[in-house]
Amino acid sequence: MSALQRQPGSLGSHPATSDIDALSDDDFDLALYLCYEVHYRTLTEADWEWDPGLLGFRSRLEQVFVDRLREEIGYVTTDGSTDVVSALDDLIRGRSGPSLSVYLSDSGTLEQFRELCVHRSVYHLREADPHSFGIPRLTGEAKAALVEIQYDEYGYGNAEYMHSALFAGTMTSLGLDATYGSYVENLPGVTLAMVNLTSMFALQRRWRAALVGHLAISHMTSVEPMYRYSQALARFGIGSDGRRFYDVHVNVDARHAAIARDRLVASLISAEPHLETDPLFGAAAVLMLEGRFERHLLDAWTLDRSSLVPWEMNARGSDL
Ligand SMILES: [Fe+2]
Numbered sequence: 001m002s003a004l005q006r007q008p009g010s011l012g013s014h015p016a017t018s019d020i021d022a023l024s025d026d027d028f029d030l031a032l033y034l035c036y037e038v039h040y041r042t043l044t045e046a047d048w049e050w051d052p053g054l055l056g057f058r059s060r061l062e063q064v065f066v067d068r069l070r071e072e073i074g075y076v077t078t079d080g081s082t083d084v085v086s087a088l089d090d091l092i093r094g095r096s097g098p099s100l101s102v103y104l105s106d107s108g109t110l111e112q113f114r115e116l117c118v119h120r121s122v123y124h125l126r127e128a129d130p131h132s133f134g135i136p137r138l139t140g141e142a143k144a145a146l147v148e149i150q151y152d153e154y155g156y157g158n159a160e161y162m163h164s165a166l167f168a169g170t171m172t173s174l175g176l177d178a179t180y181g182s183y184v185e186n187l188p189g190v191t192l193a194m195v196n197l198t199s200m201f202a203l204q205r206r207w208r209a210a211l212v213g214h215l216a217i218s219h220m221t222s223v224e225p226m227y228r229y230s231q232a233l234a235r236f237g238i239g240s241d242g243r244r245f246y247d248v249h250v251n252v253d254a255r256h257a258a259i260a261r262d263r264l265v266a267s268l269i270s271a272e273p274h275l276e277t278d279p280l281f282g283a284a285a286v287l288m289l290e291g292r293f294e295r296h297l298l299d300a301w302t303l304d305r306s307s308l309v310p311w312e313m314n315a316r317g318s319d320l
């Protein structure tokens with residue numbers, strides 16, 4: 001991170017990436033996260049957004065990241081007898097593994113829920129922003145469908161109802177710091193890998209169909225966990241203001257899922273059939289990384305440990 005405190009053009013030599021699991025290595029995923037963050041709300045004073053050295057470094061990390069994703073999920077296809085949206089349904093039916101939301105609603109502690117919010121803050125405090133990069137890359141019905149979803153995500157014109165603002169309200173009600181980026185140093189690779197996936201799809205036009213698949217599967221798997229998280233907060237005595245983020249998603253995400261599945265994905269693939277496998281790649285990657293994330297938290301809690309990275313104990317003070 002200290003490299004980005006210097007002036008653009010001064011990025012040093014690139015570290016070796018062999019023997020690194022790009023889907024869980026804390027330093028690898030923080031480095032990739034920072035490369036993407038300069039396109040959102042950079043965490044440093046200097047403007048690195050189009051620095052050639054940084055873009056080259058990012059490209060190298062991305063290749064390692066994509067290779068690792070392919071290693072895990074391979075090439076997901078529609079097997080010729082079904083369509084893309086039906087294949088998305090099949091991916092959801094094929095999920096396995098423990099459920100974080102079931103655990104938290106049934107028996108998790110308030111401290112564990114706060115920890116979950118710290119992890120999720122890196123995504124929810126800028127919720128909808130990555131997918132907005134997809135708007136100029138789509139046309140016709142797919143573009144209109146994405147904008148319809150995003151309009152709700154941004155509070156249908158009211159800043160206080162933006163989903164990112166609602167999540168900030170949840171964090172505040174739990175006594176957490178809702179400042180953008182405040183917990184980045186405490187996030188492990190398994191958490192940052194999820195936001196890196198979103199940013200990689202968002203910031204490169206060639207991944208536009210994967211971004212759409214990412215949005216669709218995220219909504220198609222949202223309502224039940226959101227309901228359980230709200231139930232958990234109610235069990236902890238958190239009032240409606242603190243639960244609003246989750247309750248709003250219970251109310252709107254079934255409709256968003258239908259728009260994403262039946263209009264956004266279907267229209268894009270109808271217009272660009274050569275991209276057919278990309279929404280499935282995006283969706284499968286989301287489910288795989290989410291599964292690894294949930295197992296990481298549950299495993300840590302089983303051992304009565306924190307799932308976060310204690311900043312003062314890690315060695316991330318070094319250059320990118
Ligand atoms: Fe949302």
Ligand SMILES: [Fe+2]
Pocket residue numbers: 153219252253256
């Ligand atoms: Fe939504």
